Amino acid sequence: xxxxxxALSETLLARFGDRFSTxxxxxxxxxxxxxxxxxxxxxxxxxxETTEDVAEIVRLCADEGVPVIAFGAGTSLEGHLTAVRxxxxxxxxxxxxxxxxxxxxxxxxxxxxxxxxxxxxxLRDMGLFFPIDPGANASVGGMASTRASGTNAVRYGTMRxxxxxxxVVLPSGQxxxxxxxxxxxxxxxxxxxxxxxxxxxxxxxxxVTLKLYGxxxxxxxxxxxxxxxEQAVNAAIxxxxxxxxxxxxxxxxxxxxxxxxxxxxxxxxxxxxxxFEFHGFPAGVREQVEMVKAIVEDNGGADFExxxxxxxxxxxxxxxxxxxxxxxxxxxNAKGWSSDVCVPVSELSGCIxxxxxxxxxxxxxxxxxxxxxxxxxxxxxxxxxxxxTELDEVAAINKKMVQYAISVGGTSTGEHGVGTGKxxxxxxxxxxxVDLMAIIKKAIDPLGIMNPGKILPE
Amino acid sequence: xxxxxxALSETLLARFGDRFSTxxxxxxxxxxxxxxxxxxxxxxxxxxETTEDVAEIVRLCADEGVPVIAFGAGTSLEGHLTAVRxxxxxxxxxxxxxxxxxxxxxxxxxxxxxxxxxxxxxLRDMGLFFPIDPGANASVGGMASTRASGTNAVRYGTMRxxxxxxxVVLPSGQxxxxxxxxxxxxxxxxxxxxxxxxxxxxxxxxxVTLKLYGxxxxxxxxxxxxxxxEQAVNAAIxxxxxxxxxxxxxxxxxxxxxxxxxxxxxxxxxxxxxxFEFHGFPAGVREQVEMVKAIVEDNGGADFExxxxxxxxxxxxxxxxxxxxxxxxxxxNAKGWSSDVCVPVSELSGCIxxxxxxxxxxxxxxxxxxxxxxxxxxxxxxxxxxxxTELDEVAAINKKMVQYAISVGGTSTGEHGVGTGKxxxxxxxxxxxVDLMAIIKKAIDPLGIMNPGKILPE
Numbered sequence: 001x002x003x004x005x006x007a008l009s010e011t012l013l014a015r016f017g018d019r020f021s022t023x024x025x026x027x028x029x030x031x032x033x034x035x036x037x038x039x040x041x042x043x044x045x046x047x048x049e050t051t052e053d054v055a056e057i058v059r060l061c062a063d064e065g066v067p068v069i070a071f072g073a074g075t076s077l078e079g080h081l082t083a084v085r086x087x088x089x090x091x092x093x094x095x096x097x098x099x100x101x102x103x104x105x106x107x108x109x110x111x112x113x114x115x116x117x118x119x120x121x122x123l124r125d126m127g128l129f130f131p132i133d134p135g136a137n138a139s140v141g142g143m144a145s146t147r148a149s150g151t152n153a154v155r156y157g158t159m160r161x162x163x164x165x166x167x168v169v170l171p172s173g174q175x176x177x178x179x180x181x182x183x184x185x186x187x188x189x190x191x192x193x194x195x196x197x198x199x200x201x202x203x204x205x206x207x208v209t210l211k212l213y214g215x216x217x218x219x220x221x222x223x224x225x226x227x228x229x230e231q232a233v234n235a236a237i238x239x240x241x242x243x244x245x246x247x248x249x250x251x252x253x254x255x256x257x258x259x260x261x262x263x264x265x266x267x268x269x270x271x272x273x274x275x276f277e278f279h280g281f282p283a284g285v286r287e288q289v290e291m292v293k294a295i296v297e298d299n300g301g302a303d304f305e306x307x308x309x310x311x312x313x314x315x316x317x318x319x320x321x322x323x324x325x326x327x328x329x330x331x332x333n334a335k336g337w338s339s340d341v342c343v344p345v346s347e348l349s350g351c352i353x354x355x356x357x358x359x360x361x362x363x364x365x366x367x368x369x370x371x372x373x374x375x376x377x378x379x380x381x382x383x384x385x386x387x388x389t390e391l392d393e394v395a396a397i398n399k400k401m402v403q404y405a406i407s408v409g410g411t412s413t414g415e416h417g418v419g420t421g422k423x424x425x426x427x428x429x430x431x432x433x434v435d436l437m438a439i440i441k442k443a444i445d446p447l448g449i450m451n452p453g454k455i456l457p458e
Numbered sequence: 459x460x461x462x463x464x465a466l467s468e469t470l471l472a473r474f475g476d477r478f479s480t481x482x483x484x485x486x487x488x489x490x491x492x493x494x495x496x497x498x499x500x501x502x503x504x505x506x507e508t509t510e511d512v513a514e515i516v517r518l519c520a521d522e523g524v525p526v527i528a529f530g531a532g533t534s535l536e537g538h539l540t541a542v543r544x545x546x547x548x549x550x551x552x553x554x555x556x557x558x559x560x561x562x563x564x565x566x567x568x569x570x571x572x573x574x575x576x577x578x579x580x581l582r583d584m585g586l587f588f589p590i591d592p593g594a595n596a597s598v599g600g601m602a603s604t605r606a607s608g609t610n611a612v613r614y615g616t617m618r619x620x621x622x623x624x625x626v627v628l629p630s631g632q633x634x635x636x637x638x639x640x641x642x643x644x645x646x647x648x649x650x651x652x653x654x655x656x657x658x659x660x661x662x663x664x665x666v667t668l669k670l671y672g673x674x675x676x677x678x679x680x681x682x683x684x685x686x687x688e689q690a691v692n693a694a695i696x697x698x699x700x701x702x703x704x705x706x707x708x709x710x711x712x713x714x715x716x717x718x719x720x721x722x723x724x725x726x727x728x729x730x731x732x733x734f735e736f737h738g739f740p741a742g743v744r745e746q747v748e749m750v751k752a753i754v755e756d757n758g759g760a761d762f763e764x765x766x767x768x769x770x771x772x773x774x775x776x777x778x779x780x781x782x783x784x785x786x787x788x789x790x791n792a793k794g795w796s797s798d799v800c801v802p803v804s805e806l807s808g809c810i811x812x813x814x815x816x817x818x819x820x821x822x823x824x825x826x827x828x829x830x831x832x833x834x835x836x837x838x839x840x841x842x843x844x845x846x847t848e849l850d851e852v853a854a855i856n857k858k859m860v861q862y863a864i865s866v867g868g869t870s871t872g873e874h875g876v877g878t879g880k881x882x883x884x885x886x887x888x889x890x891x892v893d894l895m896a897i898i899k900k901a902i903d904p905l906g907i908m909n910p911g912k913i914l915p916e
Contacts (some may be wrong), residue, residue, distance in 0.1 A: 184832055410639070426645065430636075439901050
């Protein structure tokens with residue numbers, strides 16, 4: 001049953017022409033992300049090209065209380081895109097204009113549909129880059145909305161630290177800017193941070209002003225192998241505690257290396273592995289590398305393999321980026337299910353140990369990878385979505401991981417967001433603060449039309 | 459006319475004994491900060507010692523609609539502490555307990571009344587430090603509430619980036635925790651960032667969990683002199699654009715150097731000056747220093763004076779910290795008035811040039827200093843608070859500076875907050891986003907009892 005009235009459909013069709021669609025295939029594609037969550041298809045899809053388009057769609061939907069769900073690159077892992085109460089999927093992928101780049105101020109403004117790779121291609125010739133890198137080629141609007149981070153966060157922070165301001169369409173259709181271009185400001189409530197991570201439940205992000213960075217003068221990358229995950233994690237913890245400013249420090253367990261070798265046609269040594277990247281100027285990078293080598297060796301690591309040529313580095317990180325797909329592709333018709341806990345770094349070793357115990361009897365193929373410098377790691381399961389026993393088994397393991405992480409001061413989701421997948425843990429993690437979130441949601445979106453059924457229990 | 463009913467006074471007296479006071483002197487001290495703003499004294503002061511104390515006071519005040527204003531170290535520069543509608547000043551200075559420090563996780567939790575200097579004294583023996591440094595020996599709760607930053611922000615960020623979570627007493631008296639101890643999280647709305655910078659208008663911060671840093675292995679500091687402020691600023695901009703990770707980069711114009719020499723009994727060369735500090739490991743610091751020297755010399759700077767011994771560095775930065783008081787002390791019975799604009803770094807040179815034009819005919823003693831790596835700078839005026847002509851003159855200059863800063867994408871306040879002093883500029887800076895701020899305020903504090911008259915126009 002569509003929640004769209006015939007009148008609303010006609011209005012949208014008249015206004016947007018063939019940018020308004022109710023095709024079954026298109027709606028199905030818009031009702032799911034990249035993971036195991038059961039799809040829920042929207043009643044229609046509208047392709048927006050401007051902030052004003054989005055504002056107009058939202059105003060029309062608000063008049064009838066019809067839900068709106070923003071869609072960027074479709075790479076969500078926590079069910080953010082499911083139209084659990086029907087409504088309109090607003091596809092922002094055509095909002096792919098890079099509006100301005102300032103090399104002098106190291107910032108840019110882009111439309112929400114610009115993807116991470118598109119932005120970095122554009123910046124490369126200017127000697128600039130945008131470091132936030134969740135692996136998937138996500139849209140910048142989607143990354144802002146899930147507070148994404150990824151492999152570079154240990155050095156450069158997450159979307160929380162790298163969004164300077166946003167243009168947002170509010171549930172009323174009103175358009176606001178949440179800030180200016182100053183690097184810091186104490187001028188009132190931090191609306192930017194309120195919308196970063198709000199998953200489209202308070203408004204739709206249509207433009208994003210980002211911090212940029214000069215391409216590092218010197219980049220060095222390396223892999224090293226350990227006999228156990230624990231050794232690798234202990235080395236990573238020591239590196240963080242020493243304050244060595246590594247740019248990337250990624251854990252890949254031997255299972256993941258196997259999957260990556262197969263998927264990306266590589267021949268990495270099949271051992272528990274840390275992958276590093278160092279950014280800076282020559283002497284400083286050399287110094288970092290030496291300190292890291294000493295710590296790695298103290299922790300039983302060996303076999304440093306360097307990847308200093310850009311093409312070698314790119315191959316390495318592309319393989320890492322494809323890790324999720326590599327694990328999933330090990331099994332026909334499988335879907336990925338990725339856990340996403342993040343804990344204080346001193347708890348990481350115990351947490352991963354606990355996780356490995358949970359995995360011993362698990363029949364679903366799984367691998368561990370993580371942004372260990374931040375205390376964030378994932379178990380990627382290649383699950384058969386048609387097999388309820390498997391889904392239940394993974395859900396039970398995921399639940400134990402989340403509960404353990406929260407019990408040691410950590411979080412149910414380091415970077416994927418709540419979506420529908422983590423709602424059940426929100427009160428355990430935040431206690432009565434969830435009521436305050438609900439008050440804010442109700443005040444800003446009284447009709448509850450913005451991506452309903454996400455973040456907060458209904 | 460007190461807004462406290464006799465019944466409420468009696469209840470507070472019975473509950474808090476001599477921690478409840480209506481003494482005139484105490485109330486006067488609590489109705490002002492450190493700057494020129496006209497004081498407005500509260501009806502009573504209560505010294506809280508625990509979160510539960512604060513919650514109880516807020517609950518009692520909520521019952522009668524009586525305003526509550528949090529008071530930490532009293533170092534506000536924008537009128538945050540003025541009881542413009544009367545009410546209770548909740549003094550948190552006795553909440554000075556450092557609850558826990560984790561050297562392994564580089565974080566700590568402190569009560570809101572802990573001061574910056576107290577915290578760093580406590581951390582020193584553990585080889586740790588907390589970098590956020592607004593100059594004044596402010597309380598951590600106050601720093602969180604104004605989104606403070608200061609001299610180290612160019613490297614370490616502001617309170618926005620360095621608060622992991624907060625304990626907050628809401629206007630209902632309910633107590634919440636805004637997050638855990640994970641370095642990053644995507645679990646719901648960013649309540650931490652909502653209260654950071656909210657200036658006590660949404661709730662009262664009673665405990666703060668902060669990121670810490672290992673004391674740098676190697677620290678180097680230097681002053682260098684320029685023939686003009688413009689040269690100094692251009693050097694600073696080039697250093698930022700090169701991506702050199704300086705820890706501090708402070709501008710002091712020649713007028714400020716004169717004031718600082720007199721106040722702190724120093725003999726710094728009376729020229730426009732940049733002060734640097736470099737943090738890291740030996741080779742990296744050496745490399746940074748060499749690159750900075752080259753850029754400084756390219757921009758006409760000279761006379762590097764090094765301060766590598768800890769006592770020399772401490773003397774230098776103590777003098778810089780006292781800059782505000784140094785300017786004010788040049789004149790008997792003067793009060794300080796500090797402007798606080800922050801602009802994109804490419805606009806900094808033009809902005810300071812414009813400011814210097816405005817100062818040419820100004821009869822009030824003034825000096826320029828700034829955290830130029832962030833695009834943030836201050837003019838400190840030593841104003842006679844009894845002389846309305848002077849106040850008007852400074853207000854007019856400040857207004858022009860703010861309007862210019864906003865016109866180039868900057869902000870009216872980089873780090874001091876809105877308080878009462880910047881309310882008039884909020885809509886110019888944020889447009890209709892101010893309405894959203896008001897919606898949030900109304901939803902969380904429907905009675906309007908939390909520090910009324912600050913941030914938002916009433």
